[in-house]
C-alpha cells in the first residue's frame with residue numbers, strides 16, 4: 001500500500017532517527033515532505 005501526499009507523488013516508507021529513538025514515516029521522494037507516525041509517547045516518559 002502506497003500513500004500519496006499533496007503533490008501526488010509516491011512516498012517512501014523509511015525509518016527516521018530522532019534525538020533518542022527512531023520512528024517510521026512516509027517521505028515524499030519529490031518534495032521531501034514527511035508524513036510520519038511520530039512516536040511521541042517517548043516525550044511523556046521522561047522529560048528533564
Ligand SMILES: [Zn+2]
Pocket residue numbers: 005006007008009028029030031032033
Ligand atoms: Zn510531495
